[in-house]
Amino acid sequence: xxxxxxxxxIIAATLAVMQRQGIAATTVRDVAAxxxxxxxxxxxxxxxxxxxxxxxxxxxxxxxxxxxxxxxQQGQDPxxxxxxxFDSYTRSDGDSGMxxxxxxxxxxxxxxxxxQISQRLNxxxxxxxxxxxxxxxxxxxxxxxxxxxxAWRILSLLDGLHLQEVAHSDSVTSAQVSNWSRRGAEIELxxxxxxxxxxxxx
Amino acid sequence: xxxxxxxxxIIAATLAVMQRQGIAATTVRDVAAxxxxxxxxxxxxxxxxxxxxxxxxxxxxxxxxxxxxxxxQQGQDPxxxxxxxFDSYTRSDGDSGMxxxxxxxxxxxxxxxxxQISQRLNxxxxxxxxxxxxxxxxxxxxxxxxxxxxAWRILSLLDGLHLQEVAHSDSVTSAQVSNWSRRGAEIELxxxxxxxxxxxxx
DNA sequence: GCACTTATTGGACATTTGCGCAATAGCGTC
DNA sequence: GACGCTATTGCGCAAATGTCCAATAAGTGC
Numbered sequence: 463x464x465x466x467x468x469x470x471x472i473i474a475a476t477l478a479v480m481q482r483q484g485i486a487a488t489t490v491r492d493v494a495a496x497x498x499x500x501x502x503x504x505x506x507x508x509x510x511x512x513x514x515x516x517x518x519x520x521x522x523x524x525x526x527x528x529x530x531x532x533x534x535q536q537g538q539d540p541x542x543x544x545x546x547x548f549d550s551y552t553r554s555d556g557d558s559g560m561x562x563x564x565x566x567x568x569x570x571x572x573x574x575x576x577x578q579i580s581q582r583l584n585x586x587x588x589x590x591x592x593x594x595x596x597x598x599x600x601x602x603x604x605x606x607x608x609x610x611x612x613a614w615r616i617l618s619l620l621d622g623l624h625l626q627e628v629a630h631s632d633s634v635t636s637a638q639v640s641n642w643s644r645r646g647a648e649i650e651l652x653x654x655x656x657x658x659x660x661x662x663x664x
Numbered sequence: 665x666x667x668x669x670x671x672x673x674i675i676a677a678t679l680a681v682m683q684r685q686g687i688a689a690t691t692v693r694d695v696a697a698x699x700x701x702x703x704x705x706x707x708x709x710x711x712x713x714x715x716x717x718x719x720x721x722x723x724x725x726x727x728x729x730x731x732x733x734x735x736x737q738q739g740q741d742p743x744x745x746x747x748x749x750f751d752s753y754t755r756s757d758g759d760s761g762m763x764x765x766x767x768x769x770x771x772x773x774x775x776x777x778x779x780q781i782s783q784r785l786n787x788x789x790x791x792x793x794x795x796x797x798x799x800x801x802x803x804x805x806x807x808x809x810x811x812x813x814x815a816w817r818i819l820s821l822l823d824g825l826h827l828q829e830v831a832h833s834d835s836v837t838s839a840q841v842s843n844w845s846r847r848g849a850e851i852e853l854x855x856x857x858x859x860x861x862x863x864x865x866x
Numbered sequence: 867g868c869a870c871t872t873a874t875t876g877g878a879c880a881t882t883t884g885c886g887c888a889a890t891a892g893c894g895t896c
Numbered sequence: 897g898a899c900g901c902t903a904t905t906g907c908g909c910a911a912a913t914g915t916c917c918a919a920t921a922a923g924t925g926c
Contacts, residue, residue: 489914502916628769713883
């Protein structure tokens, strides 16, 4: 098998195990079993377990960011862009992507490589929101005196609510995460209620 | 040694280890070393490792909640109560309490006992904020059409910002967590800027 | 066909983990 | 001082884990 393809296959298998069992409980043997290969093979391509986990997480979380980013760019104006942002972000929690983030944040303190990736991606998410807000303020569609702070607030609110949904499923529901976070952004940016509500696909 | 005291001592030692190393990396042997006793002793008092961890987390997080709750009750009006709430919450992150919460949320999916405790405490935090808001709305000091949602937003925003600070220390600083979360609550509740800023102890 | 590189295997190894258990020490009661 | 209960010890066991390594299979260029 082509080395590049093999490497991809290993990362894909790692990701599958991570999503099933969580980052902390992912072992080399499980990845090998998922791949249908031996454990030695994984170490032939990866120098350490930490690198393997970091790479798999980056692949998964990076793809989510890219997908949302692409969708946002299709928005005609900043309001639609922000709506698309919420559409994309609140849809992607159907899979276990958010549990991965929870694991990553908790493990960041103990895995430097993972921490670096997690930080970089979070800052990219914040930047994405910040750009939308600055566009909205320039166009007179939104009111905001501190876009950097506002972007961190919108992102953190979304993460904080998602966290409750994933950790304690019957405290906060998926619909509440969507509604409450959209309403929060409306309040933050001086928008009338309903502006960011998900539109029915016509 | 008195069995009750011994039990307390074990929990205290467990907590110390948990704060130093994180929940996932806490082992029976480490707790025994911290206590200056043998590993067998821990199992004489606790039926399992999960129970030990859950109990220690409940003790620590419950104490934080109680301390904040007590401080809030000393506020003369809802605005001061909310200010006290932020004072208490944003001060308690000096120690590593927030990393414990991160671990707890991540582990909640795999440790039922921990999940139950985490969920109960989070709901109590939300209730604490909700009561303040309802008092503020009644007294005409705050504007809020949905106190339940607003309380979840204020709590989740605070947790989300804290999360960034703990996981990636140079993305968001401790001061920014305090300022941004207070400002967020002001916007949420229709308060003029600076209303919730920490007062200098005169 | 033959050397040479590389992918792949399967297991060994040292370490760490939660937990159990037989032995011991300490202390209160008669 | 003897007895009995329980706190406490210290070790051992089985399972799991990351890492490494010698042996093998599979190509690949000559």
